[in-house]
Amino acid sequence: MSWKERVIGIEELRPYLPNKSEPDFRGLVEGLAEQQLATWPMLRDAVAGLARVEYKGLRVRGSEVLAQFNPQRIVSTGAKVDAAAIKQRPCFLCAENLPPEERGIAFGADFVALYNPFPVLPRHLVITSRRHIPQAIEGNFGTLLDLALDLGGEFFVVYNGAACGASAPDHLHFQACERKSLPIIREVDTWKGRSLSNDSGVETFTLKDYRLNALITRGNNRAALIEWFDRALQRLAEITGAESEPMINLVVTRDGGRWTVIVFPRGKHRPDRYFAEGDAKLTVSPAAIDLAGVLVVPQPDHFAKITSRDAEEIYAEVTLNKTVFDTWLRSE
Ligand SMILES: [Zn+2]
Secondary structure (H helix, E strand, C coil), rough: CCCCHHECCCCHHHHHCCCCCCCCCHHHHHHHHHHHHHHHHHHHHHHHCCCCCEEEEEEEEECCCCCCCCCCCCCHHEEECHHHHHHHCCCCCHHHHCCCCCEEEECCCCEEEEEEECCCCCEEEEECCCCCCCCCCCCCCHHHHHHEEEEEEEEEEEEECCCCCCCCCCCEEEEECCCCCCCCHHHHCCCCEEEEEEEEEEEEEEECCCCCCCEEEEECCHHHHHHHHHHHHHHHHHHHHCCCCCCCEEEEECCCEEEEEEEEEEECCCCHHCCHHHHCCCCCCCCCCHCCCCCCCCCHHHHHHHCHHHHHCCCHHHHHHHHHHHHHCCCC
C-alpha cells in the first residue's frame, strides 16, 4: 500500500467530521481519530488500554513527575535500536509495512499524520516522512514549528533524536499528543526562570534548580527561531564533540501567538539501570515525553518500586551535565 492509498481524502473522512464546513488540519486530525477508532481494532484496543494506565506521582527537586505504568509501551522502551537490529526489521513507518487499516492525513507535501497504536498520551500522533530517510532535525525544524501551529494549543509536538529515544532512527518522524497532562508545560510558566537573552524576537531562558537542564526559547518569528535553533544546535555539536547531530529531544507548543521550544540536550541514551541485572534493573528509556515529566515504566514490578530518587538519578544521568550545559549557554 502506497502513501497515496494510505492518505485519506476529505470525502472518505466526511462521515467522521463533526460539521460540514471545510476542516483545517486540526479538524482532519479529529476526523481521522473517529475514522480510525471505527475501523482499526488494534488502535481501539490501544486507546482503551490507555484509559487503564496507572500513574504514580513523584517529586523530583520540587518538580512534578508522573510515572506511568503502560505495559503497551514495552515495544518501544525495549526496542533494539542498534544499526544491526534496525537493518533486519521491516521499517514500521514505511507505507508498505503499516497495518492495512492504518490511514493518515497529509501534512504538507512530505509528511503524513498517523495515529500511534502504542500511545503514551491521548491523541498520540506520529507524523512521518513519506520517504525512508534518517531521523534528523537539520532542515526539518521549521516543519516542527508548522506542526505545532497547525495542531494548535491543545497539542504539543516532539522530536526525538536518532540516538535519544526515537524507535525508528532510520525514518524521519515527529510525534504529537494532547498537552494537558504534561507537567513541564505548566512548570515553564510557573517555575523561577533565568533569562539568558531576548533579542531579534527570540527570548531564551532556563529553569533555576530544575530537575534537569533544559534550554527554553520563545518567539513568534518563525525565521528567527529557525536561525536561533540552527546556531544553538551547531554550538552544541561543537561543545559535545558530536560527529553528526548532537543528542537532543525537543518539545514544542504554540499558544498566545508564539511558539515555546524546550530543548533537552542529552548526555546519554539509556541509563545504566536499563542494562542492570536483578534488583537494580529499571526498564526506563527516556525520550522527550519522559523528560517532559511523564516517565513511562512498562514493567509492573519496576513501576511498583520506582521512587522520586530513581527518577532524579535517571534524569541527571541521561541529560547534559551542568558544566557542559553552562558552557553551551555561555556560547549564546
Ligand atoms: Zn521507513
